[in-house]
Amino acid sequence: MQSKSGFYTTTYKIRLYTNHLNYIKNTEVIYNETILKYYNLLFDNLEFLNLSNQNCLRELEKLTIKSKTGEKPKDYIEQDIPMYLRRAAINQAIGYVRSYQTALNNKMSSNNLENTELLRNSLNEKQKTKITINKATAFHSSIMLYKGMYKDLYEDRITIKLFDGESWRWFPTKIKGRKINENAEILSPSIVVKKDLVMLHLPVKEEIEDVTPIKERMQQEHIQVCGISFSNTDSFAICVVLDESKNIIKAKFIKGGNEYRNATHTILAKIKKHKQNGQKFSQRDHKHYWEKLNNISDYYAHKVSKEIINFCIENNAPIIAIADMEEDVSKHFGKKVGKYSPIYLRKRIISYLQYKAFKQGILITKVRRNYTASKCYICRTNIKRNGSKYNCENGHQGDYFFNSAMNIAIMCLKKFGK
């Protein structure tokens, strides 16, 4: 069977090194002023919203730009801005007005005002103001670079057009190396400024090798699946790859649980001490601790999900099976499982796993969790848990979480008739 391909877009966030932060800020100001001008103009011409974005843009340009013969139209805007930056700004403005209209309509319908058009006309002035949403008076959007505003984009550099206070000029700029797949299509980047830190956000559209739906995929010959269970021990995840005859191809315990627990507990202890001393948290302290906990969690969730994907690639398993469990881990593992324990990361690991897997052409399926943890995978009798070990009524014994992973993989094979 032939595999089907598909597409996936990721945004790379790349550090941009510039000596011209002020030029970038200049350009950002001009960009946002332009958005505002067209935003207001579009409110005066709301009928344009019935057009496609492209035609809407064309109409707005007709109103504001000199004709070929040099005549000024009625809403002529004096502007020194490159065409492609203006167009990005206009599209941004169209987007803002459209979402304004949607928000307004939602607000009206939530007030049980069904026919908005009709009712708006029949409302008196006081009522009208009641359901108005404030229009924006300023924008703070990041500069969107259409082609024509940037060139020479390589792994470590990009040339961008900026306003230096007098004119628009090209500036070759270094970026932090990030390898981009040769076959990937690069969409419009944007320049994101946060204080003195400048980032280039680069959306990249990549082809995915295999988007064959799971049912079709499971009909392929020699299919292998990877069952995964999660634990609150030193092993974040326990993975086992089975072939369609349920033979174990390979198993892996993905460690780091204790390391994660220690790292977060150190911070949690600091917070506790802070509280015991009766000290009040300044907003900065609070943010600092919270960010640290979040960064640590993020680091491990990425690490674990990446290791799972690599394991599946190495062992030729295009399907991952996990137990269908409520996202709230305390329901399954008891209240005593605190936040920032390894099992607490399950949700985040799975969400990262989902997009990482998809990019690699690996699919994730959920199986019913019934008995995956309570029966022996060999003989299906009830098991007795003893710490991280188990034994069953027929004397089989082994790792408790490995047994779960086996059951999950087996259930996945069964689910698709293997």
Ligand SMILES: [Zn+2]
């Ligand atoms: Zn058994």
